[in-house]
Amino acid sequence: MNKPWLYTDNVCRFYQRKTAVVKAVDSVSLSIECGDFISLIGSSGSGKSTMLNLLAGLDRPTSGDIFFEDKSFSNMDRQQLSSYRANKVGMVFQAFNLVPHLTALMNVELALYFNGTPKSKRQFLSEQMLSQLGIADRSDHRPADLSGGEQQRVAIARALVKSPDILFADEPTGNLDEKNTNDIMALLSELNKQGLTIIMVTHDLTLANNVSNKIMQMHYGQIVDQERKPNDLS
Amino acid sequence: MTFRDLIATATGNLWRMKLRSVLTFSGIVIAIAAFVAMLSFGAGMQRNIAEQFEKLGLLSVIQVYPKNTQETDSSTVAELNNAALEYIEKIPGVELVYPFESLDLGIKLGDSEKTVSAQALPSKAVETKLFSNLVAGELFSADSSREILISEDILEKLGIKSADSILNKPVIISIKLAKIDSGVVSMLRPLSDIIQTRRREMQSDTIRFVEYAQNAIREELGGALNRFIDGFMKNRETKAETLLVCGVFNSRRNGRLRLKDLILPVETAREFSSSGFTGDPTEILAGLQAGNLFVANTDSPIKDYSQATVMMEPNALYEPIRDSIEAAGFRTFSFAEQFKEIRQFFRYFNLALGLIGIIALMTASLGIINTMIMSITERRREIGIWMSLGADMNDIRRLFLVESGLIGLIGAIGGVIFGYLISRVGSLVAKTFMENEGVPPMEIFHIPIWLVLTALLFGVLVSLLAGYYPANRAAKIDPVVSLRNE
Numbered sequence: 001m002n003k004p005w006l007y008t009d010n011v012c013r014f015y016q017r018k019t020a021v022v023k024a025v026d027s028v029s030l031s032i033e034c035g036d037f038i039s040l041i042g043s044s045g046s047g048k049s050t051m052l053n054l055l056a057g058l059d060r061p062t063s064g065d066i067f068f069e070d071k072s073f074s075n076m077d078r079q080q081l082s083s084y085r086a087n088k089v090g091m092v093f094q095a096f097n098l099v100p101h102l103t104a105l106m107n108v109e110l111a112l113y114f115n116g117t118p119k120s121k122r123q124f125l126s127e128q129m130l131s132q133l134g135i136a137d138r139s140d141h142r143p144a145d146l147s148g149g150e151q152q153r154v155a156i157a158r159a160l161v162k163s164p165d166i167l168f169a170d171e172p173t174g175n176l177d178e179k180n181t182n183d184i185m186a187l188l189s190e191l192n193k194q195g196l197t198i199i200m201v202t203h204d205l206t207l208a209n210n211v212s213n214k215i216m217q218m219h220y221g222q223i224v225d226q227e228r229k230p231n232d233l234s
Numbered sequence: 235m236t237f238r239d240l241i242a243t244a245t246g247n248l249w250r251m252k253l254r255s256v257l258t259f260s261g262i263v264i265a266i267a268a269f270v271a272m273l274s275f276g277a278g279m280q281r282n283i284a285e286q287f288e289k290l291g292l293l294s295v296i297q298v299y300p301k302n303t304q305e306t307d308s309s310t311v312a313e314l315n316n317a318a319l320e321y322i323e324k325i326p327g328v329e330l331v332y333p334f335e336s337l338d339l340g341i342k343l344g345d346s347e348k349t350v351s352a353q354a355l356p357s358k359a360v361e362t363k364l365f366s367n368l369v370a371g372e373l374f375s376a377d378s379s380r381e382i383l384i385s386e387d388i389l390e391k392l393g394i395k396s397a398d399s400i401l402n403k404p405v406i407i408s409i410k411l412a413k414i415d416s417g418v419v420s421m422l423r424p425l426s427d428i429i430q431t432r433r434r435e436m437q438s439d440t441i442r443f444v445e446y447a448q449n450a451i452r453e454e455l456g457g458a459l460n461r462f463i464d465g466f467m468k469n470r471e472t473k474a475e476t477l478l479v480c481g482v483f484n485s486r487r488n489g490r491l492r493l494k495d496l497i498l499p500v501e502t503a504r505e506f507s508s509s510g511f512t513g514d515p516t517e518i519l520a521g522l523q524a525g526n527l528f529v530a531n532t533d534s535p536i537k538d539y540s541q542a543t544v545m546m547e548p549n550a551l552y553e554p555i556r557d558s559i560e561a562a563g564f565r566t567f568s569f570a571e572q573f574k575e576i577r578q579f580f581r582y583f584n585l586a587l588g589l590i591g592i593i594a595l596m597t598a599s600l601g602i603i604n605t606m607i608m609s610i611t612e613r614r615r616e617i618g619i620w621m622s623l624g625a626d627m628n629d630i631r632r633l634f635l636v637e638s639g640l641i642g643l644i645g646a647i648g649g650v651i652f653g654y655l656i657s658r659v660g661s662l663v664a665k666t667f668m669e670n671e672g673v674p675p676m677e678i679f680h681i682p683i684w685l686v687l688t689a690l691l692f693g694v695l696v697s698l699l700a701g702y703y704p705a706n707r708a709a710k711i712d713p714v715v716s717l718r719n720e
Contacts, residue, residue, distance in 0.1 A: 049718075058622055059714045079626050086624020097619050097717060101250055113235050114624035158623070 005197070006055065006166065007031035011064035013050050013221075024050040026221035027064070032199065034165075037192040039208030040201045042218035048201040049170050051218065055199060056089050056168045057081045086114035090159030090167045094174035096151040098143040104130060104154045105139040111158045129157040133187070149180030156187065160196075167191065169200040173207065185211055235629045237636075244637040251609070258605045259645040261598030262693055266649020269591025270681060270689050271656040276584040278657075278680035283576055291362050292569035296544040296556060298322065298331075299565040312563030314539045322542070325558045327550030332359050333539035336494055337506060340408040340474075341384075343400070346392045352407075352496035354503030362545055370397035371481030378501035381480035382407065385495040389482060397482040407498075408474035409506040412466050420465020421458050428454075473506060595692060598645070599700035602638050606704035610634070610711075617708055618716030627709040634705035635698055642697020646690045653689070654681055 013025040025047045032038055032055075040048045053059040054066060057073065060081075066073040068084065076084065085091075090111075098107045108126035117125065130136045133153045135146075143151050152172060159167055169188065173181035189211045192198050202208055208215050217225040248255045287293050300314040312318065314333070323331045335354040340347060360373045360383065374381040382405070386397065394400050432454070483497070498506075546555060552570040559566050610617070617630055657679035665675040 050714075053714050056622070079628070082621075082624050082626035082629075085622065089624075091622050093717065095717075097615070097622070099616050099619060110620075111623045113239050114620075114629065119236075119238070 005032055005034045006066070006068050008055070008066045009064055011051075011054060011061045011066060013047075013054060013059065014062045023221045025054065025061070028218075028221070028223050029064075030216060030223055030226060032166075032197065034197055035192070035195055036214055037189070037198045037212045038200070038214045038216060039212035040199065040216050040218060041203060041205055041208050043203065046218040047221040048203075048218050050221075052168050052170050052199065052201050055166075056091055057084045058091075082114070087162065088165045090162065090164035092152070092155050092159050092167065092169040092172045094171035096143065096148075096155045096175070098151055098154055098158075100143050103140050103142055104135065104146065104150075104157075107143070107154055108158045108161050111162050115162050117162070125161055126157070129161040130154070133157050147180075148176050149183060152176060152180070152184055153187075156184070160191070164196075166197045166199060169198060171201055171203070173202070173204075181207070235625065235632075240629075240632055240636045241640075244633060244640050247609070247637060248640060254605055254608070255641065258601050258641050259648060261601040262595070262642060262645025262697065263648040263652055265591065265594035265598040266646045266689050266693050267652035267656055268594050269588065269692065270650055270653025270685060271660065271679070272587035272591055273584055273685050273688075274653065274657045274679045274681045275660070276580055276587050277682055277685060278678045280577070280580045280584075281680045281682075282676055282678070284573070287569060287573050291545075293573060294329075294546040294548070294550070294552075295569050296546065296552060296559065297567040298542045298544055298559055299540070299567070300538070301563060301565050314542055314564060318562065318564070319539075319542055321562060322544060322559055325555055327547050327555050328544055329547045329550075330356070330358050330362075330545040332356050332500070332543055334541040334543065335500075335503065335539070337409065337503065339496060339506065340406075340410075340472075341388065341392070341496065342406040342408070343392055343394070343403070348388065348391055350388055350496050351494040352498055352503070353494035354498050354500045356500045359543070359545070360497065369482045369484050371401045371479070374480050374499050376501075377499045379480075379499050380475075380477050380502060381499065382477045382502075383481045383483055383497040384479055385493075386482060386484050388495045400479050400482065403479055404476045405479055406474050407477050407496075407506070408472050410472050411506075414466070416471065417462040417466030420468075421462040424461070425458075428457075475502075475505065477502070592692070592696075595696045599696045602641055602697050602700040603704060605641070606634060606638055606701055607707070609637070610704055610708045613708075614711055614716040617711045618713040621711075621713035622717065630711070631705045631709040634708045635701050638697045638701020638705070639694050641701075642694040643690065645697070646693025649693060650681075650686055650689050657681060 008028055008030050011025055011028045012023070015022040015024060028047075028051060040051060042048050050059065054061055057076075060073070068088070073081065098104075099110065102110065105123070105126050108129055109122045112122045112125065127136065127139060130139050133156060135150055135153050135157070138146055138150055138154075143154070146154065152175075156172075167188075172188070173184050176184060185207060188198055188200070192211070200208070200212070205215075215225070216223050298314065300312060316333075319331045319333060322328060332355060337352050337354070338349055339352045340349050357374055357377050357379075368383075369386055371383075374383065384400075384405075389395075389397060389400065432450070477498075483493075544555065544559070546552060552568050556566050556568055556571070620630060661677060661679045664678050668675045
């Protein structure tokens, strides 16, 4: 059960900015086990989001490698990486990243376009997911007509509708008020208890302590503390 | 992502940007409409000519002429006579050969009488498509039938308004023929008076002079020959027959094929022409050359024709037949050859028109490129979202190609409809103009199915090409950057 499921081997992600080289992620080796709720914490520019994008297969490392179920990312072509994102990964962003001209239901359905779900099942699954997250009554609304909390629930519904193995959440409560933050975190915690592996980027240590079983702190592109156990984890 | 999903998504995106889409469509619509209208004009003209050729059966006709001395290298010129016609008729693929035989005849109907140019044709010749659309009546059934076909023009000249009213009516057909008898009579009649006058004029001593005697004889013989020719040419006998009008044809519709105003069955016509000379100078010259001026004008094998018509069998190739005829030393004119040249001309003509249309389409394609690039700039975030959800580069590329292809397809459909409307208006204006000018109105625009399909294909193809660069650009968007930027 607790075998290394998703891990990295000396992963680097450097950017060329004019003459300078920005080391967003610098020689990171980490391992994630199935069922983990990991929080990546650190200050702005520490490389958390870059690390998340690398693990989600949205970006490719400059050097080093990432392995998921013993399959090397560097051996995957673009299509295989897209398939990994389409089938295994759900992503939630701070800015929600909903398509503004689609309704909540259509935004959720969009996630099923790329994993071969038949059209006849898409609507049913999406409605069911919105219902589970308590926003079924908002399914015909466009993102602009929804509150921040509702938008993030739609984004989570979109991430979960394809039953992913891992949920990557990049500051999911960054744009939410306290009540909505608590609701979303309770939701994520519940999903983790149901077996979903979650990797969350946040700069809120308290929040990370409340929900994660593992916290990784990043600083200047490197993991400086990888095994810190949250105080109140039951 | 399935193609159906791509179509649905692309349609939704175009619908969302209605004004921009409509403006982009408009460019394609105008370009395709210009393309369709211009090529439909070319196609219409081509069709009119083809129909005319086909209707008259001209594509299976070869006209044969004897060469003149300048046209041939050999010292002898092949003569277009009955022997030559028999040779041509034996060439494989030749169905029928008939010479062009014309004669001047009088036609009398009631009190009206006219002299008309007539032509003798075998019944097989009149059964061809040339006469397929008679104005009234029917064709004569045999080469010796006592019937004639007359042109509408003659009816007008005879003051007959309805073609049907003359059908099966008897008309008197007459011909004036020169006879040797009238020439001799004319020569001898004044002879006794002339002899007496000459006697009085002559003095006994002058006749002894040989030169005077020679001049006197030469003068008298010359005068006798003049009187003979006067009598031969002027005192012609009239031969008349009563024939029935079996059909009326429109001679103007027969194009370059020479048709006279009166068509007689070939055997019936010979009853007129075989009794003597009609007075045609070429006929007299031919008679003199052949040595048969003073014998009856029978169906002599050495009679030369100025022209003959060859009808080919259905589906026979004209080139080998033409080559065989030309090898026999004759000049040919083939409507199929002419039609080939016309088609060649229209090929270049259509190409030039199509090129103008394509230039318009290229200009419109710039609108597509602009629209797509604007769309990509606006949808960078959406593209990033798609990629984060599992779309790969090909999905993004295909989406934008489908969008540009849809612009092209819808624009092309609109263009074909608009082009059709332009051609209808153009046709209406042209027909009104033709009617005002007294020209029989015809359809100058024609939109064949190949033109519709080509226009649709061009519209989509050019749009896809225009969308290729923007689509590639969209596919190369870095999702991390596009999501971060927002």
